[in-house]
Amino acid sequence: xxxxxxxxxxxxxxxxxxxxxxxxxxxxxxxxxxxxxxxxxxxxxxxxxxxxxxxxxxxxxxxxxxxxxxxxxxxxxxxxxxxxxxxxxxxxxxxxxxxxxxxxxxxxxxxxxxxxxxxxxxxxxx
Amino acid sequence: xxxxxxxxxxxxxxxxxxxxxxxxxxxxxxxxxxxxxxxxxxxxxxxxxxxxxxxxxxxxxxxxxxxxxxxxxxxxxxxxxxxxxxxxxxxxxxxxxxxxxxxxxxxxxxxxxxxxxxxxxxxxxxxxxxxxxxxxxxxx
Numbered sequence: 001x002x003x004x005x006x007x008x009x010x011x012x013x014x015x016x017x018x019x020x021x022x023x024x025x026x027x028x029x030x031x032x033x034x035x036x037x038x039x040x041x042x043x044x045x046x047x048x049x050x051x052x053x054x055x056x057x058x059x060x061x062x063x064x065x066x067x068x069x070x071x072x073x074x075x076x077x078x079x080x081x082x083x084x085x086x087x088x089x090x091x092x093x094x095x096x097x098x099x100x101x102x103x104x105x106x107x108x109x110x111x112x113x114x115x116x117x118x119x120x121x122x123x124x125x126x
Numbered sequence: 127x128x129x130x131x132x133x134x135x136x137x138x139x140x141x142x143x144x145x146x147x148x149x150x151x152x153x154x155x156x157x158x159x160x161x162x163x164x165x166x167x168x169x170x171x172x173x174x175x176x177x178x179x180x181x182x183x184x185x186x187x188x189x190x191x192x193x194x195x196x197x198x199x200x201x202x203x204x205x206x207x208x209x210x211x212x213x214x215x216x217x218x219x220x221x222x223x224x225x226x227x228x229x230x231x232x233x234x235x236x237x238x239x240x241x242x243x244x245x246x247x248x249x250x251x252x253x254x255x256x257x258x259x260x261x262x263x264x265x266x
Contacts, residue, residue, distance in 0.1 A: 032251075036197040039136045040127050047247050066251045068143055 026063035028107050031080040035069025043077040049099040050079065062107060075118060081106050087120040127200060129239025130164070136197040137166050137224065138248055144170030146221070148256040155263040162228040169221040178216050201226060208232035
């Protein structure tokens with residue numbers, strides 16, 4: 001079985017139709033932590049869940065990206081949600097159900113889902 | 127890691143964080159020999175000899191300045207547990223080449239898992255990077 005370049009192009013085009021991945025100025029940004037610790041605890045499924053929500057929403061002003069380990073391995077899988085002009089919020093111990101709620105409440109409506117959040121801020125300083 | 131597709135995702139994420147613009151993943155099954163070969167090549171920043179010599183140790187991580195941690199040692203362990211082999215070569219400024227050989231019939235062989243989901247997720251989250259994936263079998 002071979003995945004041909006045209007197959008990859010189709011996958012990419014499908015998503016680009018509804019999302020603006022990693023480029024341009026978005027209203028919100030979703031970052032899934034894909035370090036070894038995150039991947040071992042289910043980050044790939046969390047990433048897929050966010051991308052499915054993103055595609056279903058039809059929104060074009062939401063950026064999506066990945067990053068590495070945040071140094072909080074016991075809290076994985078994790079994601080950071082950043083609304084333009086606001087502090088990033090780190091969500092921990094994610095599940096598909098939590099992703100759905102976080103996407104609907106925080107990413108779309110701007111309301112932080114406190115019960116699933118670790119806090120405001122980013123592991124990157126400066 | 128539950129399966130090889132997650133190991134592959136982890137290693138390719140390393141390649142991405144090492145600044146690669148092109149990553150090749152090749153899986154080849156040699157059926158008669160009962161071997162699965164995994165090759166991952168990137169054109170990222172590469173590693174110097176000192177780093178390369180210790181990178182596959184689980185006791186080494188240099189997250190302060192480098193882009194890898196436990197992932198390479200976990201893949202190496204997964205290969206060696208099947209009585210397979212593991213090799214990594216790298217040149218600074220050129221890229222890194224990783225080869226892992228798995229004995230398919232070994233009781234400790236992990237399942238391949240959802241490799242297509244891994245490739246799809248990589249492609250969607252990093253559209254600026256060229257991913258080449260091939261999966262073939264050789265019965266000769």
